[in-house]
Amino acid sequence: MRLFGKKEPSTPTCKVCGMEFTETERMVRHMNKAHSKPVGSKKTV
Ligand SMILES: [Zn+2]
Numbered sequence: 001m002r003l004f005g006k007k008e009p010s011t012p013t014c015k016v017c018g019m020e021f022t023e024t025e026r027m028v029r030h031m032n033k034a035h036s037k038p039v040g041s042k043k044t045v
Contacts, residue, residue: 012027
């Protein structure tokens with residue numbers, strides 16, 4: 001097993017707007033909230 005000094009090699013960044021987050025979970029929630037889904041024809045609430 002490797003050392004647990006570092007969590008992730010890179011900072012979780014939104015691939016849509018390029019915003020950086022301290023935690024991957026925050027990035028995921030941001031994407032779900034801000035970008036929910038790619039421009040599609042269906043709209044689910
Ligand atoms: Zn974003």
